[in-house]
Amino acid sequence: xxxxxxxxxxxxxxxxxxxxxxxxxxxxxxxxxxxxxxxxxxxxxxxxxxxxxxxxxxxxxxxxxxxxxxxxxxxxxxxxxxxxxxxxxxxxxxxxxxxxxxxxxxxxxxxxxxxxxxxxxxxxxxxxxxxxxxxxxxxxxxxxxxxxxxxxxxxxxxxxxxxxxxxxxxxxxxxxxx
Numbered sequence: 001x002x003x004x005x006x007x008x009x010x011x012x013x014x015x016x017x018x019x020x021x022x023x024x025x026x027x028x029x030x031x032x033x034x035x036x037x038x039x040x041x042x043x044x045x046x047x048x049x050x051x052x053x054x055x056x057x058x059x060x061x062x063x064x065x066x067x068x069x070x071x072x073x074x075x076x077x078x079x080x081x082x083x084x085x086x087x088x089x090x091x092x093x094x095x096x097x098x099x100x101x102x103x104x105x106x107x108x109x110x111x112x113x114x115x116x117x118x119x120x121x122x123x124x125x126x127x128x129x130x131x132x133x134x135x136x137x138x139x140x141x142x143x144x145x146x147x148x149x150x151x152x153x154x155x156x157x158x159x160x161x162x163x164x165x166x167x168x169x170x171x172x173x174x175x176x177x178x
Contacts, residue, residue: 011067021076025072029072038054069088122150132172
């Protein structure tokens with residue numbers, strides 16, 4: 001019996017929830033996304049904690065566009081961009097994709113918006129891969145707590161290797177996903 005082929009992983013679908021819409025990031029989103037990202041407190045625990053500066057953010061944005069997996073996070077109630085996230089490092093041979101490079105404006109921290117965003121991303125990804133991973137700075141406790149809220153489990157630690165801080169990896173597998 002021949003195995004059923006898995007459809008190609010669409011890295012930039014539009015994913016719609018009640019609290020957020022994730023849509024492909026566009027070049028014309030730069031100014032609005034930078035306005036959302038220009039708060040230094042968003043980046044204070046992040047390994048690249050100067051990302052609120054325009055020239056540093058420009059590199060982040062350029063990388064997002066080059067990834068072909070980046071999203072603008074839009075609050076449907078207002079229509080404004082409140083953050084960004086992306087799929088990256090797709091490894092078909094390991095049946096794995098990373099979700100990361102995520103931020104939200106502070107008014108949406110600790111609430112349901114981040115959880116819904118992650119559930120949309122994970123639910124979509126697990127149709128195509130067995131494991132979704134999240135790589136975060138070891139000292140980024142805000143992100144680590146948010147991952148634990150969605151029941152991602154600590155998987156392994158990576159050495160700093162010249163980076164400002166070591167990184168940790170959390171994971172969710174298809175069998176664990178509820």
